[in-house]
Amino acid sequence: VRVEVLAIGTELLLGQIVDTNSAVIGEELAKAGIDCTFQAKVGDNLERIVRAFELALERADAVIACGGLGPTQDDITREAIAAVMGVRLERDPVALDQLERFFSSRRTAMAEANLQQADVPVGATLIPQVQGTAPGLICPVGDRVIYALPGVPSEMAEMLTRAVIPDLQVRSGEPAVILSRTLRTVGISEARLSELVAPRLEALDAAGPGAPTMAFLATADGVKVRLTVKASDDATAIARLQGEEEAIRAILGEVVYGVDDETIETAVGALLQERGWTLAVAESFTGGLIAARVVEAPGASIFFRGGVVAYDEAVKFEVLGVPRGPVVTAEAAIAMADGVRALLGADVAVSTTGAAGPTGQEGHPPGTGFIATAIAGRATVAEEMRVSGSRLRVREYGALRAMQLLRQRLLAL
Amino acid sequence: VRVEVLAIGTELLLGQIVDTNSAVIGEELAKAGIDCTFQAKVGDNLERIVRAFELALERADAVIACGGLGPTQDDITREAIAAVMGVRLERDPVALDQLERFFSSRRTAMAEANLQQADVPVGATLIPQVQGTAPGLICPVGDRVIYALPGVPSEMAEMLTRAVIPDLQVRSGEPAVILSRTLRTVGISEARLSELVAPRLEALDAAGPGAPTMAFLATADGVKVRLTVKASDDATAIARLQGEEEAIRAILGEVVYGVDDETIETAVGALLQERGWTLAVAESFTGGLIAARVVEAPGASIFFRGGVVAYDEAVKFEVLGVPRGPVVTAEAAIAMADGVRALLGADVAVSTTGAAGPTGQEGHPPGTGFIATAIAGRATVAEEMRVSGSRLRVREYGALRAMQLLRQRLLAL
Numbered sequence: 001v002r003v004e005v006l007a008i009g010t011e012l013l014l015g016q017i018v019d020t021n022s023a024v025i026g027e028e029l030a031k032a033g034i035d036c037t038f039q040a041k042v043g044d045n046l047e048r049i050v051r052a053f054e055l056a057l058e059r060a061d062a063v064i065a066c067g068g069l070g071p072t073q074d075d076i077t078r079e080a081i082a083a084v085m086g087v088r089l090e091r092d093p094v095a096l097d098q099l100e101r102f103f104s105s106r107r108t109a110m111a112e113a114n115l116q117q118a119d120v121p122v123g124a125t126l127i128p129q130v131q132g133t134a135p136g137l138i139c140p141v142g143d144r145v146i147y148a149l150p151g152v153p154s155e156m157a158e159m160l161t162r163a164v165i166p167d168l169q170v171r172s173g174e175p176a177v178i179l180s181r182t183l184r185t186v187g188i189s190e191a192r193l194s195e196l197v198a199p200r201l202e203a204l205d206a207a208g209p210g211a212p213t214m215a216f217l218a219t220a221d222g223v224k225v226r227l228t229v230k231a232s233d234d235a236t237a238i239a240r241l242q243g244e245e246e247a248i249r250a251i252l253g254e255v256v257y258g259v260d261d262e263t264i265e266t267a268v269g270a271l272l273q274e275r276g277w278t279l280a281v282a283e284s285f286t287g288g289l290i291a292a293r294v295v296e297a298p299g300a301s302i303f304f305r306g307g308v309v310a311y312d313e314a315v316k317f318e319v320l321g322v323p324r325g326p327v328v329t330a331e332a333a334i335a336m337a338d339g340v341r342a343l344l345g346a347d348v349a350v351s352t353t354g355a356a357g358p359t360g361q362e363g364h365p366p367g368t369g370f371i372a373t374a375i376a377g378r379a380t381v382a383e384e385m386r387v388s389g390s391r392l393r394v395r396e397y398g399a400l401r402a403m404q405l406l407r408q409r410l411l412a413l
Numbered sequence: 414v415r416v417e418v419l420a421i422g423t424e425l426l427l428g429q430i431v432d433t434n435s436a437v438i439g440e441e442l443a444k445a446g447i448d449c450t451f452q453a454k455v456g457d458n459l460e461r462i463v464r465a466f467e468l469a470l471e472r473a474d475a476v477i478a479c480g481g482l483g484p485t486q487d488d489i490t491r492e493a494i495a496a497v498m499g500v501r502l503e504r505d506p507v508a509l510d511q512l513e514r515f516f517s518s519r520r521t522a523m524a525e526a527n528l529q530q531a532d533v534p535v536g537a538t539l540i541p542q543v544q545g546t547a548p549g550l551i552c553p554v555g556d557r558v559i560y561a562l563p564g565v566p567s568e569m570a571e572m573l574t575r576a577v578i579p580d581l582q583v584r585s586g587e588p589a590v591i592l593s594r595t596l597r598t599v600g601i602s603e604a605r606l607s608e609l610v611a612p613r614l615e616a617l618d619a620a621g622p623g624a625p626t627m628a629f630l631a632t633a634d635g636v637k638v639r640l641t642v643k644a645s646d647d648a649t650a651i652a653r654l655q656g657e658e659e660a661i662r663a664i665l666g667e668v669v670y671g672v673d674d675e676t677i678e679t680a681v682g683a684l685l686q687e688r689g690w691t692l693a694v695a696e697s698f699t700g701g702l703i704a705a706r707v708v709e710a711p712g713a714s715i716f717f718r719g720g721v722v723a724y725d726e727a728v729k730f731e732v733l734g735v736p737r738g739p740v741v742t743a744e745a746a747i748a749m750a751d752g753v754r755a756l757l758g759a760d761v762a763v764s765t766t767g768a769a770g771p772t773g774q775e776g777h778p779p780g781t782g783f784i785a786t787a788i789a790g791r792a793t794v795a796e797e798m799r800v801s802g803s804r805l806r807v808r809e810y811g812a813l814r815a816m817q818l819l820r821q822r823l824l825a826l
Contacts, residue, residue: 013449015440016593016628016639020431022454027428036426041435041452055468142504161776180429191484191524201486215457216485217424218565226429281722287713288696291722295700295769296805306724306732309694309704313789315719315757344728356708388544389567390710 001172003029003036004056004193005222008067008077009151012044021066021149021156032165033176033230044068057084057144062171064164067151069134071113077148080411082121083140084338089119093128095135102133116309127163131155138167143170148370178230179237183248184406185255186264193223196251198230204244212244220393221264221400222257254411264403265297271302271410277376280346281307281402282320282336284327285356285369289399291313305344310336316353319343328362329351330382333372337382341374349374350402354385371402373409381409414585416442416449417473419465421480421490422564423456434479434562434569440487441570445578446589446643457481462493470497470557475584480564482547484526490561494552495534497559502532508539508548515546540576544568547655551580558584577637585821589658591643592650597819598668599635599677606636609664617657625657633806634677634813635670667824678710684823685716685761690789693759694815695733695749696768697740698782702812718757723749732756739776740766743795746785750795754787761823762787763815767798769807782805784815786822794822 005026007019014224022039029036038059040041042052049068056063068077080090094120103110117134120126127136127149136159137148146316147164149156185193194201194216210231216225227244231237249256257267272279280288291307294300308319316322320339322332333353341349354369361368367389383405387397418439420432435452442449451472469476469641481490495502508531515618518521531546533539540549540562549572550561562569562579598606605627607614617624624643630637640657644650662669670680694703704720707713714802721732729735733752735745746766754762767782768774774781780802786796796818800810 002464011628012436013439013452014443015436015438016630018431018433018436021429023425023431025428026426030427036454036456037452038465039426043450045450052451178427180427182429189524191526194485194526195524212778215424216483217430226424228427278725283701283704285708286705287708288701288720288722291696291724291810292699292705294721295698295724295808299723300700304724306728307701307722309701309708309720309722311704311708311714311717312691312757316573318758319719319756343732344725345731363729369725393567395705396710 001034001061001168002059003034003062003064003168004060005036005039006052006056006063006065007039007041007151008049008065009041010074012041012067013043021151021153024153024157025064025066025160028160028165028180029168032169032182033077033178034172044074044076044082046076046083049076050083053080053084053146054316057077057141060144062145062147062168064147064149064160066149066156069117069132069136069150070147071111071117071133075116078116078119078121078137081124081137081146081148083243085121085123085139085141087122090122091115091118092120094128095120098128098135099133102129102202127159129155130158136163138163169399176232177234177237178228179234179241180226180228181241181245182260183225183227183245183252183256184222184258184262185225185252186257186407188223188252188255190216190218190223192313193225193252197225197248199245200251214238220396257407263293263297264400264407265294268403268407268410269294269297269299269303272409273299275347277347278303278305278345280340280344280349282349282351283307283309284311284316284353286337286352286395286398286402287311289395290350290402292351293399293403305346308340308343326362328355328364328368328370329353330370330372330384333370333382334374334380337372337374337380341376347376348406350406352398352402354394354398356391356398369394369398371398373406375409375413414447414474414581415472416447416475416477416581417469418449418452419469419476419478420452420454421457421478422454422460423487425454425480426456434564434566437566437570437574441573441578442581443591446591447581448584457487457489459489459493459496462489463496466493466497466559470554470559470641473557474742475558475581477560477562477573479562479569482530482549482561482563484524484530484546488529491532491534491550491768493528494537494559494561495797496549496556498534498552498554500535503535504528504531505533505539508516509535511541512546515542522792524706526538532762540572542568543571549576551576589643590647590650591641592647592654593641594654594658595637595673596638596640596669597635597675597818598638598665598666599670601636601665601668603629603631603636606638606665610638610661613660613664625653633809650675674708676706677813677820680705681816681820681823682707682710682712682716684820686712689718689720690760691758693718693753693757693762695753695762695764696720696722697724697729697749697766699765699808699811699815700724701806703763703765703815706816709740718759720754721756739775741764741768741777741781741783743783743785743797746783746795747787747793750785750787754789760789761819763819765811765815767807767811771803771804782807782811784811784818786819788822788826
């Protein structure tokens, strides 16, 4: 079966809410091996919603709609579907009963407006609510089908996995899974990366259907390589992904630092744990961001001692023992890393000092920083960084770069 | 003019990335008073991209496309637009020159693959890049137009406001603005808030067109009240928003802590600066998140001394002077706040200690924490918090709650 997604709501078009529902639906469909080739957003306008449904049903076997099932005047998804089906709405006693029980269980009077949430196009099947007030609907249109789900993300996701995906799998008949795996890289450009793997990509293309496909994605965290396979079952798909990951790692080597949700902090944490080492951080312009990212890594409580956010220069001098004088320097970064390593009794430390902006500092333009890495028994080294953009961007880049430099040093030991 | 948005990329359909670009475009179009009635997502498939453009151009005067301008094989937006225009691609010398300068300024060799980013449909105009490598394109199709923008959000947003919106405003001729303002509240439920402002809402409804509209949005950061007005010019719109903000503030009082992008940290920073006070933080389970949020507040360098991330309990004992013993206690939180205030020489301090999960600590379930606030010359007080959810959610709630408690204490002085 081929499926399209229609997210309904003027607030989505106006950008007042980011439509995350379509992404969740796309992900679940992919996992179930169901093709989704088109997704759209439309506002709370009856005529345009009807047109959007009709258009989608010309191209696809099923449409999953989300939003517009609420109790207010601009919730018109039910009316639009009834129009597409060519039927009228009828108040459903089961839906009405559920609504009444929802409100009485909360000892709240049901508003008159909620009654319309029990209206159902004749011929449609209810998907009962388990969280909120709007039931979902399965609405046959000839040999095709519209699923209507609430716009509240948790309610939508629950009905999607409970009712919609199983119904689509029954309709599709052929079981298939699509699985993806993302290799995360650092320190290599997208273009260079695609050059390196081009021969492998050609081999995959030549191998024809069933072979993994590959996509590149440039992000603030580095370039990601996403491998995707379609197979008849999970085991086959996983085996193919595994083989392909090994082939790509053989080509790219150390620039691959992790897979899927593994962050650079996770990679650094693993290197530290191999040696039984602990980490401390001293942060000026990154302002706690490195620490906040490190504590998200699994096992952080084993290897992370903590840190000092030395935002005011007095804290650098008095707490970390940085010599009085300019603080946006390699020397200050080195003194901060050494100072925090000693203060917190850690084996390894990383530090940042610099000007995040909007103004410069000590004659340096905003976006200038120094990052130092200290390892017990080895010389502490600092590197200058330059980056343009907002304060937040400068900080995020600094936090990422600090971990990259630490990873490089740990790998080179 | 009527505009549609087309986000291009298989990763969007698969839900591997949430399409935030369309929301940003929708928001900017709304601000400029330009109608956007439909937005769609399509994968990296030439035939389907071409069909999506053709369909959109049947309904709308302009299409803003984002994504698919990169250097890899799956970046095919340029080809698709050339097909829609019925022209071929030609390598543009200006675009090529920009690309070469981009790489030489970074002392990096340009990969062969990047050359295709200088390919332009004959008849299209370049939107020069100022950040990355992919230029944007303005592509006339008869009396209609396609704008092609990069998928990288910061590059997209920059070109949108610099080149696309002004071009659309020239094409549209009739000036109108839609402006919004969001009042941020804390410590009040959505239902209670809507009860309080119900009379005001009725008055606005009765006032008819031109009056501001109001929407409520429950978020992790508290309930937000969004006011929106449409007017013929900025000055009129701003005056109406201003009047309405005052009316709502008069009803809600102190629960309103900020407007638009003002965070709770900004509000706390303003209260501290009124008194010329400085702030220090001691963080255990929030792991640097409070500090990272505080340094984003304007003027942080004036009022923020810094902090200690005391993740390991040894750091609590040795650096902050917490008495040895259990650390997930009100007493430990108080000792941490007092300790960091003394260590960093600040007037005010806040601390967090607790179990973020996935496991509990010292017999407390995950999501249990203690938050203390210390103010020079006053008793330091602690509060227990309980929240369910992921480690990140527990941390984010703790960071928010710490600032809420500090704001309450500062307001009550």
